[in-house]
Amino acid sequence: MFKFKVIPIPLDHGYQFNIDAILSTVTDHTKLIYICSLNNPMETTKSIDGN
Numbered sequence: 001m002f003k004f005k006v007i008p009i010p011l012d013h014g015y016q017f018n019i020d021a022i023l024s025t026v027t028d029h030t031k032l033i034y035i036c037s038l039n040n041p042m043e044t045t046k047s048i049d050g051n
Contacts, residue, residue, distance in 0.1 A: 007025050012018040017035065026033070 009018060009021045009025065012021075022033065022035075
């Protein structure tokens with residue numbers, strides 16, 4: 001019924017989201033990026049410029 005592909009991306013060495021690795025997997029066919037954060041309810045933020 002639904003066709004999708006899961007692409008797991010490990011955290012970086014500081015246990016943060018690896019934004020470059022995430023963005024490198026995005027293609028013209030990408031419809032959704034789902035990020036599961038186990039830090040909930042403690043918030044983790046990452047700006048697009050990496051700071």
